[in-house]
Amino acid sequence: MTDTRRISIMGSTGSIGTSALDVVQHANAVGDVRFEVCALAAGSDAELLARQAIACSAEIAIIADESRLPELKERLAGTRIEAAAGDAAIEEAASRPVDRVLAAIVGAAGLHSTLSAVRAGNDIAIANKESIVCGGRLILQEARKAGVKVLPVDSEHSAIFQCLGDGRQLDQLTITASGGPFRTASLSEMRSASPQQAAAHPNWSMGIKNSIDSATLMNKALEFIEAGFLFGTEGERIEVLVHPQSIVHGMAHFTDGSVIAQLGAPDMRTPISYALGWPERIATTVDRLDLGAIGRLDFEPVDAERFPAIRLAREAYSHGAGATTVLNCANESAVSAFIAGQCGFLDISWAVEETLNGYFAGSMSGMACDTLEEIALLDDYSRKVAADLLEKARSRVGG
Numbered sequence: 329m330t331d332t333r334r335i336s337i338m339g340s341t342g343s344i345g346t347s348a349l350d351v352v353q354h355a356n357a358v359g360d361v362r363f364e365v366c367a368l369a370a371g372s373d374a375e376l377l378a379r380q381a382i383a384c385s386a387e388i389a390i391i392a393d394e395s396r397l398p399e400l401k402e403r404l405a406g407t408r409i410e411a412a413a414g415d416a417a418i419e420e421a422a423s424r425p426v427d428r429v430l431a432a433i434v435g436a437a438g439l440h441s442t443l444s445a446v447r448a449g450n451d452i453a454i455a456n457k458e459s460i461v462c463g464g465r466l467i468l469q470e471a472r473k474a475g476v477k478v479l480p481v482d483s484e485h486s487a488i489f490q491c492l493g494d495g496r497q498l499d500q501l502t503i504t505a506s507g508g509p510f511r512t513a514s515l516s517e518m519r520s521a522s523p524q525q526a527a528a529h530p531n532w533s534m535g536i537k538n539s540i541d542s543a544t545l546m547n548k549a550l551e552f553i554e555a556g557f558l559f560g561t562e563g564e565r566i567e568v569l570v571h572p573q574s575i576v577h578g579m580a581h582f583t584d585g586s587v588i589a590q591l592g593a594p595d596m597r598t599p600i601s602y603a604l605g606w607p608e609r610i611a612t613t614v615d616r617l618d619l620g621a622i623g624r625l626d627f628e629p630v631d632a633e634r635f636p637a638i639r640l641a642r643e644a645y646s647h648g649a650g651a652t653t654v655l656n657c658a659n660e661s662a663v664s665a666f667i668a669g670q671c672g673f674l675d676i677s678w679a680v681e682e683t684l685n686g687y688f689a690g691s692m693s694g695m696a697c698d699t700l701e702e703i704a705l706l707d708d709y710s711r712k713v714a715a716d717l718l719e720k721a722r723s724r725v726g727g
């Protein structure tokens with residue numbers, strides 16, 4: 329008998345969203361698991377959103393940018409697909425009953441819809457790591473209350489989830505980092521790197537924000553915190569290891585000395601299919617791993633001087649949920665400035681560190697961050713502080 333799953337995809341027009349729709353289309357074609365799509369949501373790309381909604385016969389398509397609603401409506405005219413716009417409409421759509429909501433909006437902007445889905449009792453396949461880094465405590469608390477599962481999509485966390493078994497006798501977790509495009513670059517090369525160079529990931533095809541985070545290793549910093557929240561692990565028991573081939577995605581170390589690793593081609597369709605299909609596995613068209621052809625798998629420690637992000641993540645995570653929110657939102661602000669040509673590549677981690685130091689020394693330090701109000705307060709504060717720091721640095725050098 330075919331297992332039918334009803335899903336919604338928040339962030340359907342992005343890298344994760346389009347890979348997810350590919351997984352869905354293939355699964356429906358081969359009949360492993362049948363997916364029915366309830367809601368698709370996007371930021372501003374009304375054209376792609378409408379095409380996707382028509383292709384998968386979604387029930388509703390929602391665009392965050394309200395000015396694009398007329399275009400969305402026009403493109404969906406003559407279909408039975410509902411069109412809506414705005415953040416509140418996305419939250420409402422995320423709460424419609426489904427078996428799984430794929431949270432694939434980029435940035436802390438995804439937090440509200442994820443929370444809305446959880447509160448409505450929908451299981452979550454979570455790609456949107458920033459919402460966990462900012463609102464991990466709140467999301468997991470609400471998930472426990474509502475009895476919903478939070479299934480990891482991020483490749484490293486999916487790997488660990490696949491390796492954990494019942495989680496007993498766990499000693500340590502490892503998340504791997506490709507090292508990004510500047511793994512072997514000098515500090516002076518990194519100082520003058522352009523957004524285009526920073527976004528050129530050696531192994532993965534991803535949205536620009538995640539790609540630039542990979543280049544600073546801030547992606548791994550966010551993932552370190554994400555692993556801490558998702559698996560309830562202390563920072564001391566999470567290792568970050570550079571692995572340039574991106575074949576081993578994560579490992580679980582057990583007290584008897586066994587280490588279980590998950591391997592796969594660097595293609596997000598595998599972890600997406602695992603989270604959407606769990607506890608079943610769904611067939612995908614991902615390239616089969618040929619270790620003979622790959623030949624070798626290398627591992628090396630993180631260079632803390634060129635990549636301070638991991639140290640910052642350890643400090644923030646040990647300080648508490650407020651600090652992880654500050655780290656994330658300062659980073660979002662600095663990455664936007666870097667993409668806009670308003671700061672240099674190394675300024676991203678510098679601005680995050682300075683914003684964190686200001687927070688540690690200030691009156692908001694130690695905030696629990698288990699309400700949306702507190703998260704919003706720190707989100708706003710950190711973005712402003714990081715943007716001001718970068719603005720001042722720019723005017724000092726006359727840029």
Ligand SMILES: NC(=O)C1=CN([C@@H]2O[C@H](COP(=O)(O)OP(=O)(O)OC[C@H]3O[C@@H](n4cnc5c(N)ncnc54)[C@H](OP(=O)(O)O)[C@@H]3O)[C@@H](O)[C@H]2O)C=CC1
Pocket residue numbers: 338339340341342343344345369370371372373374392418431432433434435437455456457458481482483532533534535536537538596
């Ligand atoms: N790409 C990857 O391989 C991986 C990504 N992730 C995480 O998954 C998330 C998505 O990443 P990725 O797919 O690369 O990102 P993309 O930038 O490719 O896509 C982002 C998606 O979010 C939508 N969006 C942006 N802002 C808003 C908003 N305010 N409200 C509603 N929708 C919005 C975009 O819509 P529009 O197209 O209209 O702008 C798009 O659908 C991120 O949190 C990332 O860290 C995790 C692991 C791997």
Ligand SMILES: CC(=O)[C@@H](O)[C@H](O)COP(=O)(O)O
Pocket residue numbers: 482483484504505506507508532538541542543547548596
């Ligand atoms: C695909 C995925 O999960 C990304 O988050 C990946 O981890 C990025 O590669 P880096 O290891 O370079 O950060």
Ligand SMILES: [Mn+2]
Pocket residue numbers: 482483484551
């Ligand atoms: Mn990842």
